[in-house]
Amino acid sequence: MTRVQLRLYFNRDRPIGPGKIQILESIREGGSISEAARGMRMSYRSAWLLVASMNAQFKKPVVNTTLGGRGGGSATLTPFGVEVIHRYRAMERATRRAIAKDLAVLERGLRARARKSRKKAPQAW
Amino acid sequence: MTRVQLRLYFNRDRPIGPGKIQILESIREGGSISEAARGMRMSYRSAWLLVASMNAQFKKPVVNTTLGGRGGGSATLTPFGVEVIHRYRAMERATRRAIAKDLAVLERGLRARARKSRKKAPQAW
Numbered sequence: 563m564t565r566v567q568l569r570l571y572f573n574r575d576r577p578i579g580p581g582k583i584q585i586l587e588s589i590r591e592g593g594s595i596s597e598a599a600r601g602m603r604m605s606y607r608s609a610w611l612l613v614a615s616m617n618a619q620f621k622k623p624v625v626n627t628t629l630g631g632r633g634g635g636s637a638t639l640t641p642f643g644v645e646v647i648h649r650y651r652a653m654e655r656a657t658r659r660a661i662a663k664d665l666a667v668l669e670r671g672l673r674a675r676a677r678k679s680r681k682k683a684p685q686a687w
Numbered sequence: 688m689t690r691v692q693l694r695l696y697f698n699r700d701r702p703i704g705p706g707k708i709q710i711l712e713s714i715r716e717g718g719s720i721s722e723a724a725r726g727m728r729m730s731y732r733s734a735w736l737l738v739a740s741m742n743a744q745f746k747k748p749v750v751n752t753t754l755g756g757r758g759g760g761s762a763t764l765t766p767f768g769v770e771v772i773h774r775y776r777a778m779e780r781a782t783r784r785a786i787a788k789d790l791a792v793l794e795r796g797l798r799a800r801a802r803k804s805r806k807k808a809p810q811a812w
Contacts, residue, residue, distance in 0.1 A: 564695055564696060564697050565695075566694070566695060567694040568691065568693065568782070569694070570691060571692065572793075572797055577692070618798070619798060620798060621796055621798050622796065642796065646793065649792060649793055650789075653785075653789045656782075656785040656789070657693070657781075657782045657785055660784065661778040661782060664777050665695065665778065668695070671747065672698065672744060672745060673743070673745060675699075
């Protein structure tokens with residue numbers, strides 16, 4: 563099935579898209595930015611910067627962080643952060659429904675792909 | 688106003704998104720890949736590769752090219768290429784409508800940005 567990605571360019575900020583939302587969801591699950599970063603194979607610094615940019619662009623923060631202490635700091639989603647996730651995922655679903663017909667027409671135009679076999683071809687013998 | 692971008696990941700190909708569609712539109716206007724590349728500040732090679740990937744992923748080509756001759760080759764959109772543009776732009780409009788309410792809520796949550804003045808501050812005198 564065709565994956566559909568939505569990117570929202572507010573003002574002149576970098577867009578909010580699937581990556582930032584996945585970080586928020588990961589923080590919601592794991593309660594830490596470093597764990598979210600590991601799960602997405604990005605550096606702690608990158609994940610932190612993405613969170614900071616979201617915190618800066620909205621009136622209310624999306625993530626609250628507590629500093630250091632034993633075992634490092636923690637990060638928790640704010641109610642507004644939860645709302646951002648929900649709204650984004652709702653927009654994705656609404657988009658899928660809204661574009662379904664046009665998308666199906668393009669999909670019918672796709673060339674059938676020779677699927678790369680995951681198994682190696684058997685040796686001739 | 689928030690810009691909304693749509694990226695369609697068919698199969699395992701690179702997505703079709705605003706960049707590829709802009710190349711098709713530019714070829715429709717100018718009739719050449721090199722002109723489209725210049726207009727988008729990308730190399731001829733990059734633009735050509737993007738066109739080739741679209742030609743390869745659909746059963747019917749989106750662009751027909753004629754080779755060389757005096758003044759270089761030309762590129763023309765096929766009827767299917769025109770359809771791809773129309774469907775994509777229609778999907779964009781449908782998306783805007785479908786996400787309008789959720790988007791408006793997020794927009795109301797945005798921090799007012801100090802707009803960078805384009806004029807220099809007047810000299811005090």
